[in-house]
Amino acid sequence: MSGQNVRSGVGNRDTADYLELAANVVYASAGVLFLLGLYFDWQRQGEIVISQFALADEPNANSGLFILAILVLIVGYLLSTVADKVVEWQTEEVDQTQEWTVDVGGSSED
Numbered sequence: 146m147s148g149q150n151v152r153s154g155v156g157n158r159d160t161a162d163y164l165e166l167a168a169n170v171v172y173a174s175a176g177v178l179f180l181l182g183l184y185f186d187w188q189r190q191g192e193i194v195i196s197q198f199a200l201a202d203e204p205n206a207n208s209g210l211f212i213l214a215i216l217v218l219i220v221g222y223l224l225s226t227v228a229d230k231v232v233e234w235q236t237e238e239v240d241q242t243q244e245w246t247v248d249v250g251g252s253s254e255d
Contacts (some may be wrong), residue, residue: 159231159235160231161228161229161232161235162228164228164231165224165228167224168221168224168225168228169224171217171218171220171221172221174217175214175217175218176214178210178211178213178217179214181194181210182208182209182210182211182213182214185208185210186207186210189196189208193207193209194209194210195208195210196209197209198210198211198212198213198216198238199247207216234253
């Protein structure tokens with residue numbers, strides 16, 4: 146069991162756990178934005194929801210939600226990567242090779 150990696154503070158929530166949670170929330174919001182983008186581009190063609198992210202002008206404009214969803218995905222990826230780096234910094238290598246002496250003699254209590 147030599148050379149195992151053990152994360153310090155196991156069982157306690159720390160910064161890495163909160164960063165992973167934030168990344169998951171950001172991923173979920175990117176999914177919602179993507180679905181909204183599908184809806185607006187399918188049902189309401191040419192309607193611009195976020196003009197800063199719309200690629201074309203009327204009547205073939207997209208809603209801008211797809212590009213916003215991509216940007217939100219990038220933010221989620223960065224949060225997730227930072228969380229992985231924090232876990233890596235908190236991980237320490239532990240050497241668990243020990244010699245054990247076991248007494249199998251007749252230690253009897255009356």
